[in-house]
Amino acid sequence: xxxxxxxxxxxxxxxxxxxxxxxxxxxxxxxxxxxxxxxxxxxxxxxxxxxxxxxxxxxxxxxxxxxxxxxxxxxxxxxxxxxxxxxxxxxxxxxxxxxxxxxxxxxxxxxxxxxxxxxxxxxxxxxxxxxxxxxxxxxx
Numbered sequence: 001x002x003x004x005x006x007x008x009x010x011x012x013x014x015x016x017x018x019x020x021x022x023x024x025x026x027x028x029x030x031x032x033x034x035x036x037x038x039x040x041x042x043x044x045x046x047x048x049x050x051x052x053x054x055x056x057x058x059x060x061x062x063x064x065x066x067x068x069x070x071x072x073x074x075x076x077x078x079x080x081x082x083x084x085x086x087x088x089x090x091x092x093x094x095x096x097x098x099x100x101x102x103x104x105x106x107x108x109x110x111x112x113x114x115x116x117x118x119x120x121x122x123x124x125x126x127x128x129x130x131x132x133x134x135x136x137x138x139x140x
Contacts, residue, residue, distance in 0.1 A: 015096070021084060022092040030084040037080065097133035104130050 025033045086095045104126045110116040
């Protein structure tokens with residue numbers, strides 16, 4: 001499968017995540033809900049690693065990569081904590097578009113940190129996505 005199919009599947013499951021989380025977090029503390037979700041993801045991810053046999057590669061992860069994977073995990077955890085709290089307080093249809101502004105932030109950070117090239121169509125698309133996300137989020 002190409003990266004595009006995986007990206008669309010990611011979007012589909014991210015959308016399902018928002019809906020299922022909104023329902024699940026209704027009567028549960030948002031931090032507790034995040035912890036439960038994280039445990040499920042932990043078991044799910046390790047089950048896949050063991051089924052594929054890639055757990056044997058764990059000893060080959062260099063220190064540099066491990067540090068950045070740990071930092072990424074911390075960032076993910078913080079993102080989930082804030083996302084679940086936002087879902088608890090707001091509508092999924094309004095929280096999710098604001099959360100998706102991470103795309104625009106990713107473009108900016110990728111240009112600054114990773115030195116990725118940002119073309120005019122990318123800038124235009126990011127601006128349009130930002131406007132769209134804000135319009136959807138603030139719609140009454």
